Structure formats: C-alpha cells, structure tokens
Amino acid sequence: MTMQNENLSGLDLRTEIDRLRKERNAIILAHYYQKPEIQDIADFVGDSLELSRKAAETDADVIAFCGVKFMAETAKILSPEKIVVLPDLDAGCSLEDSCPPDKFKAFREEHPDHIALTYINCSAAVKALSDIIVTSSSAEMILDQLPKDQKIIFAPDKHLGGYMARKTGRDMLLWPGVCIVHEKFSETELIKLKAEHPGAPVAAHPECPAHILDHADHVGSTSSILKFAKESDYDTVIIATEPHIIHQMEKAVPEKTFIGAPGADGNCNCNICPYMALNTMEKLYIALRDLEPRIELDEELRLQAKKSLDRMLEMSSGTVGKGDLGPTDLAHKG
Ligand code: 13P
Ligand code: SF4
Numbered sequence: 001m002t003m004q005n006e007n008l009s010g011l012d013l014r015t016e017i018d019r020l021r022k023e024r025n026a027i028i029l030a031h032y033y034q035k036p037e038i039q040d041i042a043d044f045v046g047d048s049l050e051l052s053r054k055a056a057e058t059d060a061d062v063i064a065f066c067g068v069k070f071m072a073e074t075a076k077i078l079s080p081e082k083i084v085v086l087p088d089l090d091a092g093c094s095l096e097d098s099c100p101p102d103k104f105k106a107f108r109e110e111h112p113d114h115i116a117l118t119y120i121n122c123s124a125a126v127k128a129l130s131d132i133i134v135t136s137s138s139a140e141m142i143l144d145q146l147p148k149d150q151k152i153i154f155a156p157d158k159h160l161g162g163y164m165a166r167k168t169g170r171d172m173l174l175w176p177g178v179c180i181v182h183e184k185f186s187e188t189e190l191i192k193l194k195a196e197h198p199g200a201p202v203a204a205h206p207e208c209p210a211h212i213l214d215h216a217d218h219v220g221s222t223s224s225i226l227k228f229a230k231e232s233d234y235d236t237v238i239i240a241t242e243p244h245i246i247h248q249m250e251k252a253v254p255e256k257t258f259i260g261a262p263g264a265d266g267n268c269n270c271n272i273c274p275y276m277a278l279n280t281m282e283k284l285y286i287a288l289r290d291l292e293p294r295i296e297l298d299e300e301l302r303l304q305a306k307k308s309l310d311r312m313l314e315m316s317s318g319t320v321g322k323g324d325l326g327p328t329d330l331a332h333k334g
Helices: 013-023 036-041 048-057 069-078 101-110 124-128 139-144 158-168 187-196 222-231 243-252 281-290 299-315
Strands: 026-031 044-046 062-066 083-085 114-119 132-134 151-155 202-204 236-240 257-260
Touching (some): 013 026, 013 036, 013 281, 026 036, 026 048, 036 243, 036 281, 044 048, 048 062, 048 222, 048 299, 062 069, 069 083, 069 299, 101 114, 101 124, 101 151, 124 299, 132 139, 132 299, 139 299, 151 158, 187 236, 202 222, 222 236, 222 243, 236 243, 243 257
Parallel strands (some): 026 062, 114 132, 114 151, 202 236, 236 257
C-alpha cells in the first residue's frame, strides 16, 4: 500500500516507530539536517563521516537512514548484509546531480595524471570512479597525507574544493558542482546581521561560497559547527548552514542564542534542504514497517565504490602517516 492512500492519523508515530525499531532490530541514523522530530527519535545523529562509521560498525539487521540517498547508499556499500531503507527515495542532492558518472569518467580520462578526491555527496557510481572519498570533516586530514606534487581532481563541490585549495595551498582541478542550500546565503544580508549582533561569531559550512566563508570565524562540518556553538564562549552565534542543526544546539545549550544566516530576502526558508525535508515521521514509520524503499546496489559497483570509501575511513582514522600514500598507491584502476 502506498502512502498516498493510507490514513495514519490515528497512530502514535513515536510509539509505533519505537516498537518497529525493536521488532526489526533496526538502528535509526539521522543527519543534523533532518526535522527535529526525526533527530529526536534517532539512535544516532551525526555528520557524514560519523554516520558512515556508524553504518559500518552497527550490528543491527536494518539501517533506517534518515538523510539523503548518497548517505543511505554509503551505508549499503559499507554494510551490504544489512537491509538499508531510506524513508523517501527521492531525497537526492544537488551535488550528486551535478556529477553524472559518464561525464565524470570522461573528465578523469582527460586528466590521467590526476587522482580523484571526491566528496561523499555523490552517487555510488561516481564513488566507484574515484580514488579517495572525503567528507568536510576528513578532507584536510586526507589532503595532508598526499604528496605535495600529487595532481588532484576535487569533485563535485567547487566551494569545498576551493576552500581546501586555499587552506592547504594546493592547486586542484575543481568540478563545478554546488550545494543549492549553501549557495543561497546572502553576503549583504549577513553583513547586516553581523552589524545587528556585534561580536557574534559566524560558524559556516565549507559548502558555502568564498564570499560567505570570508565572514566566518569558524569553518567546519556540521559536527564541528555544533561543537563550536556548544563550546565557544559566545552567547550568540550566527549559523551559516542548513538551519535544522540549530535544534541540537538549542537542546545542548538552551541559554545561548543561535541565529540562522539569511538568504537574499533576509528572512527566507530557502536554506532548508528540500531533499532532506522529504523524510517525515510517517515515511519513517512505513519504511520500518514495510522494509521499503530499500537501497540495492550491483555487487561489482559496490565493491569498486567501497575501495574509495575504505581509503577515507582508513586515512581519517589517523593510522596512515603524512605523505604515506603516493600516486602509485592511488592510481585509479578503472
Ligand atoms: P557534513 O554533515 O559532513 O558536514 O555534510 C553536510 C551536508 O551537506 C550533507 O549533505
Ligand atoms: Fe545536498 Fe546541500 Fe542538501 Fe546537503 S544540504 S543534501 S549538500 S543539497
């Protein structure tokens, strides 16, 4: 039965989801950009790297992934024996859309002396065509381990790539993708907001364009922004990332004030991720009840994609030393 012709209004969704989670031996993983009610019912809420690690480690039989499709695919790549459900299969990502596998493959072939460092926000097929996957919290650590003269393609986020290039002094070839959410912050409105809250720092995600990052006091992944918001001495912090993360901040330090950075009209909801917002409690309930929609991957593709993800997990665990990996170790084997 599809959701459209179901009436779930009589159900206590929290209780039902909890019951099904136990019956199915399921773990609910959620990204910080999910609606507050989903974050609150999840077993674990985290950034992309933490969620990948959880998916790889869990001994649950079912992973209900409350995030977007590339995240649920990552869970399936790392835990193929588990059933992975995504409440709404249409929960995509503009970065993934910007990088079709055939175009990425052709680009790689034009630059055979470059390795591909690819942001986790991409399809399993693009992961399979990449050498090392990175997240915003692992990119710098991974770049630090590559020889300085290594030629690198960074895809698909040109803003994260540009930020990393500026920070590490590396000249990388950037794929021209953007996150439609972080792209919408307005520099003019941010300057006005800062003037209204003198002294309040700006914490920004590196998916923001450079003209926004130029005004930031702290740049990092969602987990890193959350840590800064909780631990820094400021009473008021301006948050330049998807605003649902503010829920965790308000729970952790209710005495502080967190203000979402504005879009062009100064007060819009345009910075809510439309893909993440597709997941609802109703769809999570149905996913746990029906064990659908499921993520399924071709085994050959999965194994190829796993190589680049495993490199990320290994290189972000601190066990590989600086400069340890050279071009020969990383050359893409097709
Ligand atoms: P992180 O949680 O890794 O910072 O990623 C942010 C994001 O945009 C996920 O889609
Ligand atoms: Fe993709 Fe941006 Fe949404 Fe993250 S916030 S899922 S990068 S569109």
